[in-house]
Amino acid sequence: MREVILAEHAGFCFGVKRAVTKAFELSGSDKKVFTFGELIHNSDVVKNLESKNINAISEEDFGEVTKQDTVLIRSHGVTPDRLEDIRGISGEVIDLTCPYVTNIQRKVSEFHGKGYRIVILGDKDHPEVVGINGWCDNTALISKSGEINFKVPGRICAVSQTTEKQANWEKLIVGLSKEAKELFAFNTICAATQERQSSTERLAKEMEAMVVIGGKNSSNTNKLYEICKAWCENTWFVENAKELKEHIEELREFKRIGVTAGASTPDWIIKEAMELL
Ligand code: F3S
Numbered sequence: 001m002r003e004v005i006l007a008e009h010a011g012f013c014f015g016v017k018r019a020v021t022k023a024f025e026l027s028g029s030d031k032k033v034f035t036f037g038e039l040i041h042n043s044d045v046v047k048n049l050e051s052k053n054i055n056a057i058s059e060e061d062f063g064e065v066t067k068q069d070t071v072l073i074r075s076h077g078v079t080p081d082r083l084e085d086i087r088g089i090s091g092e093v094i095d096l097t098c099p100y101v102t103n104i105q106r107k108v109s110e111f112h113g114k115g116y117r118i119v120i121l122g123d124k125d126h127p128e129v130v131g132i133n134g135w136c137d138n139t140a141l142i143s144k145s146g147e148i149n150f151k152v153p154g155r156i157c158a159v160s161q162t163t164e165k166q167a168n169w170e171k172l173i174v175g176l177s178k179e180a181k182e183l184f185a186f187n188t189i190c191a192a193t194q195e196r197q198s199s200t201e202r203l204a205k206e207m208e209a210m211v212v213i214g215g216k217n218s219s220n221t222n223k224l225y226e227i228c229k230a231w232c233e234n235t236w237f238v239e240n241a242k243e244l245k246e247h248i249e250e251l252r253e254f255k256r257i258g259v260t261a262g263a264s265t266p267d268w269i270i271k272e273a274m275e276l277l
Helices: 014-028 043-051 059-064 080-089 099-113 127-134 166-179 191-206 219-231 241-245 267-276
Strands: 003-006 033-036 054-057 070-073 092-095 117-121 141-143 155-160 182-185 209-213 235-238 256-261
Touching: 003 267, 014 033, 014 043, 014 054, 014 070, 014 099, 043 054, 054 059, 059 080, 070 080, 080 092, 080 127, 099 117, 099 127, 099 155, 117 127, 117 166, 155 166, 166 182, 191 209, 191 219, 191 256, 209 219, 209 267, 219 235, 219 256, 235 241, 241 267, 256 267
Parallel strands: 003 256, 033 054, 033 070, 070 092, 117 141, 117 155, 155 182, 209 235, 209 256
Antiparallel strands: none
């Protein structure tokens, strides 16, 4: 008998669900609908949207957008400049920035205005971090994994990418507080991220094998993979049930298998993978 257990918190978070639901609602619209960047880091969902004529665009494609078209801003958010550009070229902008990300952007803008130097914990190339940095005129110091490889300013406002690991945040704040004179630290790691990470860790500690489901370019899914790998050597990272099939023979030898999924993994993909296991 094989036991397959799904982590208590897995799959779509509130912000992603909101964005995906809205996009699918618009799929019947007679207007052309674009998303600025792929709506979420999940290729199955992106392909599904393409089949409904909702296509991702980048800055290079702005020439394709007309005043009759709608552009969706995804949950990662954008810089204020980019938002203005998109408003200028399209007929309608639907801003689906996750409210938790909007909250970070507002804090960053407020404290930048008060003369604090912004420090962001996160991946400098991730769209969420690029977007947040735009709200302080791209002046933020960015720390990867809590490392401090910059001169610590006297007055700091620190925030985090929503999908960061708590341990990295603690490392950063301890490091900054040794030298900063004034430090505002807003732990903006999203509760959905924390819940997914802690329930994944609990499960990985108990299971013989773990399967992580989600986009390879999804930051939060990659973090779940790192957590699983730290506690359970036999961990597989797959995008969907089709990819899982390739590993099913190797998984056969395990009696207790845990499953977790990133915040951008839809329920139907999780269901298919669970059924296969
Ligand atoms: Fe929003 Fe948190 Fe998801 S910030 S997009 S609810 S991981």
